[in-house]
Amino acid sequence: MVITTAPASLPTASNERKVPEELLRNYDVARRPTFKELVSREQSDLRAVLQHYLSDIQFKNPRILDICCGTMHEEPLLYELFGEGTSMIGIDARQSSVEKAAELGRKSVRLGDLRYLNEYVEGTFDIVVGRNVPLNPNGGLWRLEYDDPWPGIIFPNIASVMNDNSILFLTLLMEDEFYRAQQILSRHKFRILLEEKNPIPVRSDLVCVAADMKDTYVITAKAPLP
Numbered sequence: 001m002v003i004t005t006a007p008a009s010l011p012t013a014s015n016e017r018k019v020p021e022e023l024l025r026n027y028d029v030a031r032r033p034t035f036k037e038l039v040s041r042e043q044s045d046l047r048a049v050l051q052h053y054l055s056d057i058q059f060k061n062p063r064i065l066d067i068c069c070g071t072m073h074e075e076p077l078l079y080e081l082f083g084e085g086t087s088m089i090g091i092d093a094r095q096s097s098v099e100k101a102a103e104l105g106r107k108s109v110r111l112g113d114l115r116y117l118n119e120y121v122e123g124t125f126d127i128v129v130g131r132n133v134p135l136n137p138n139g140g141l142w143r144l145e146y147d148d149p150w151p152g153i154i155f156p157n158i159a160s161v162m163n164d165n166s167i168l169f170l171t172l173l174m175e176d177e178f179y180r181a182q183q184i185l186s187r188h189k190f191r192i193l194l195e196e197k198n199p200i201p202v203r204s205d206l207v208c209v210a211a212d213m214k215d216t217y218v219i220t221a222k223a224p225l226p
Contacts, residue, residue: 038205039073039104042214045202047077049171049215052200054081054127057167061085062126065161068092068133071101072109073205078129089121115149117157124163130170132214135177135184151184159188162223171198171215178217189224 033041061083066072069090079086091112092098101109112120135150162168168190172178178195185192195218202215 035205041203042205043073043077045200046074046215047080049198049200049202050074050077050081053218053220054169057127059126061087063123064088064127064129065121065125066090066108067114067128067130067158069101069109069131070097071104072106074129074131075106075108091117091120114154114157117154117161121161124161124166126166128158128162128166128168130168132171132173133177133181135172135180136174151187155184155188159190159223164223164225166223168221168223170219172217172219173214175217178219181219185219185221191222191224192219193222194218194220
């Protein structure tokens with residue numbers, strides 16, 4: 001049976017549910033942060049992380065490669081830490097991330113596939129940064145990508161653009177990714193300098209894999225010896 005007649009009464013000003021005055025007064029405090037505010041919050045936390053782990057590196061205006069860079073919120077922070085003369089390249093495989101990075105004023109981000117890294121960059125880099133690198137061993141299954149390129153292709157490519165003094169700075173979101181990164185780096189003879197849970201919480205600009213935090217674990221390493 002389909003009812004085609006209108007209901008007997010519609011809400012009016014007198015019987016509508018009203019928002020309590022107290023909530024209206026506190027709305028600005030309780031509202032959901034804007035994307036710009038979330039980015040600013042993440043950058044504030046990340047600044048402390050970069051200073052904690054990288055401030056002792058003796059590079060002035062280094063060459064920096066940022067892998068899986070996304071929208072590269074770290075770009076202005078790395079310039080701030082190492083100098084405006086720093087040369088920086090960020091690479092991400094998602095067109096949407098590259099476009100969003102451009103909207104945010106990032107100057108270093110380009111579209112690229114790390115399996116073919118040497119097609120996008122030349123020479124070596126003083127610092128290679130990889131934030132929240134997607135190393136989940138099951139991460140490719142839902143995309144039907146069964147041939148995992150990280151152990152056999154991408155990490156050797158990263159090693160090929162590092163010199164004896166280069167520093168690799170990785171952060172990982174999940175614990176299993178942290179352990180997997182350790183295994184892959186050890187297998188390829190990277191010289192691991194530090195591996196630990198990050199003591200400085202980094203609040204995310206979005207909910208990522210059911211987590212609102214980023215950069216949970218940190219590994220720093222030097223390139224394999226020739």
